[in-house]
Amino acid sequence: MTSPIHLAVLGSTGSIGQQTLDVARRHPERLSVVALAAGENIALVRKQAEEFKPRFVSCADRQLVCGDAVCLPPEQMALHPDIDIVVVALPGGAGLAPTLAAARAGKIIALANKECLVAAGAILLAEAKKHGAQIRPVDSEHSAIWQCLIGEPSAPEKLILTASGGPFRNYSIDQLESVTPEQALAHPSWKMGKKVTIDSATLMNKGLEVIEAHRLYGIDYDRIEVVIHPQSIVHSMVEFGDGAVKAQLSPPDMRLPIQYAISYPDRWDNPDLPRADWTKIGRLDFSAPDYGRFPCLKLAIEAGRKDGTYPAVLSTADEEAVNLFLGGRIRFGDIARLVGRALEEHNSTGSPSLDSIAAAETWARQKVSELARSL
Ligand SMILES: NC(=O)c1ccc[n+]([C@@H]2O[C@H](COP(=O)([O-])OP(=O)(O)OC[C@H]3O[C@@H](n4cnc5c(N)ncnc54)[C@H](OP(=O)(O)O)[C@@H]3O)[C@@H](O)[C@H]2O)c1
Structure with a gap:
C-alpha cells in the first residue's frame, strides 16, 4: 500500500x-x-x-x-x-x-x-x-483549460473562459446601482466566500481570471476570450490551430477541480460528485459579455495588458472596495468607479519586485479609502 x-x-x-x-x-x-x-x-x-x-x-x-x-x-x-x-x-x-x-x-x-x-x-x-x-x-476555469491541454503537443490558438454572468447579468445600469450586499451575495450557480461572490457579481472575478490565465498559460490577452454561459456546465474551452475546440464539462461543483489538483495525473472515483443529466440540461447558451454594464471586466483586462504594478493595484483596490461595499459604505457601482480611479492615478513600476508590489498594494488601499470618503 x-x-x-x-x-x-x-x-x-x-x-x-x-x-x-x-x-x-x-x-x-x-x-x-x-x-x-x-x-x-x-x-x-x-x-x-x-x-x-x-x-x-x-x-x-x-x-x-x-x-x-x-x-x-x-x-x-x-x-x-x-x-x-x-x-x-x-x-x-x-x-x-x-x-x-x-x-x-x-x-x-x-x-x-x-x-x-x-x-x-x-x-x-x-x-x-x-x-x-x-x-x-483549482479555479474551475483554469482547471478546465489545464485538463484540455493535457496530452496536446500543439500550443493553443485561443483560450475561451466561461462566466456564469453572476446574478445581475440581465440588470440595467440603473438597477445595478442599487444592488444590495444581500442580493450580491446570492450567486445563482456557486456557493463561495464573500469576496469572490461579489467579484462574480461585478465580473471582476472574470477579469482576474483572464490575468490568471495569461500568467499560467503564457497566452496573449488578444487570444483570451470571455463568454457568458449561464448554466456553468462548460467550465472553459481551448481552441487549437485547426479550429478544433476542447472543453471540460460537468455540473458546477468545486470538489472536482480541487480533487483533480490533488489526484493529478490520476482521476479518482468520487460518487459524491454530481453527474450531468444531458437530457435535462437540454441547452447550453453562450453570449458576449457587456463591458458597459460590467466595467470591472474591462478594467481588469486593461490592467493586465499594462502589467507592471497595475494588476496588484487592481486586485488590492478591488479587495478594499468590496469590503467597503459589504460594510454598506459604498454602492455596488462605486466598486468599479473606485478601482478605475485608483488605476488612473497609479504610476506603475516596469518589472516590479515584491517590495514594489507591496508598496503599490499599500498605496491602492489608502487611495481607495481616500476616494471613498469623498464620494
Ligand atoms: N469559493 C469558490 O468557489 C472559489 C472558486 C475559485 C477560486 N476561489 C478562490 O479561492 C480563494 C478562497 O475563496 P473562498 O471562497 O474559499 O473564501 P472564503 O470562504 O472567504 O474562505 C477564506 C478562508 O481563508 C481564511 N482566512 C481569511 N483571511 C485570512 C488570513 N488573513 N489569514 C489566515 N486565514 C485567513 C478564512 O478563515 P475564517 O473563515 O476562519 O476567518 C477561511 O478559512 C479566493 O482567492 C477565491 O478567489 C474560490
Whole structure:
C-alpha cells in the first residue's frame, strides 16, 4: 500500500477549504490532512482538528490549543518537509506569502487563490520554476483549460473562459446601482466566500481570471476570450490551430477541480460528485459579455495588458472596495468607479519586485479609502 498524500489546507474554514476536507473525507486511505490554517472561525477549526487530527493548526488566535496539534503560521506550514501538497484557499492578498513559501520549498501547490497570481504572477512562477514546485490550478476555469491541454503537443490558438454572468447579468445600469450586499451575495450557480461572490457579481472575478490565465498559460490577452454561459456546465474551452475546440464539462461543483489538483495525473472515483443529466440540461447558451454594464471586466483586462504594478493595484483596490461595499459604505457601482480611479492615478513600476508590489498594494488601499470618503 502506498503512503497517503500529506495535505496542508490553508483557509480550511472557508468555502474551498471545507470542500477540500470533503474530498479528504471521501479518500481517507489516499489523503492525510497534516495541517489546517484558518482565520477567525475558531469553533470550526477546532471541530476540523478533532476530526482530522492534524499535526499543525493556525488561526487568528495564536494561542489556540487543538489536541496535540502544534500552532504554526501558514507560511511555515507551506514549507514544512512533511507536507506534500499545499492547498492555498486563502482569499485576496493573504494568499501570497504562503504560496511563495511553498513555491520556494518546491511543493505541489493546489492554488485556489487567484489574487497572488494576478499581483505577483511573474515572480511566483519564476520561483516555482527555479525550485521545481508545481502550481496546479483549482479555479474551475483554469482547471478546465489545464485538463484540455493535457496530452496536446500543439500550443493553443485561443483560450475561451466561461462566466456564469453572476446574478445581475440581465440588470440595467440603473438597477445595478442599487444592488444590495444581500442580493450580491446570492450567486445563482456557486456557493463561495464573500469576496469572490461579489467579484462574480461585478465580473471582476472574470477579469482576474483572464490575468490568471495569461500568467499560467503564457497566452496573449488578444487570444483570451470571455463568454457568458449561464448554466456553468462548460467550465472553459481551448481552441487549437485547426479550429478544433476542447472543453471540460460537468455540473458546477468545486470538489472536482480541487480533487483533480490533488489526484493529478490520476482521476479518482468520487460518487459524491454530481453527474450531468444531458437530457435535462437540454441547452447550453453562450453570449458576449457587456463591458458597459460590467466595467470591472474591462478594467481588469486593461490592467493586465499594462502589467507592471497595475494588476496588484487592481486586485488590492478591488479587495478594499468590496469590503467597503459589504460594510454598506459604498454602492455596488462605486466598486468599479473606485478601482478605475485608483488605476488612473497609479504610476506603475516596469518589472516590479515584491517590495514594489507591496508598496503599490499599500498605496491602492489608502487611495481607495481616500476616494471613498469623498464620494
Ligand atoms: N469559493 C469558490 O468557489 C472559489 C472558486 C475559485 C477560486 N476561489 C478562490 O479561492 C480563494 C478562497 O475563496 P473562498 O471562497 O474559499 O473564501 P472564503 O470562504 O472567504 O474562505 C477564506 C478562508 O481563508 C481564511 N482566512 C481569511 N483571511 C485570512 C488570513 N488573513 N489569514 C489566515 N486565514 C485567513 C478564512 O478563515 P475564517 O473563515 O476562519 O476567518 C477561511 O478559512 C479566493 O482567492 C477565491 O478567489 C474560490
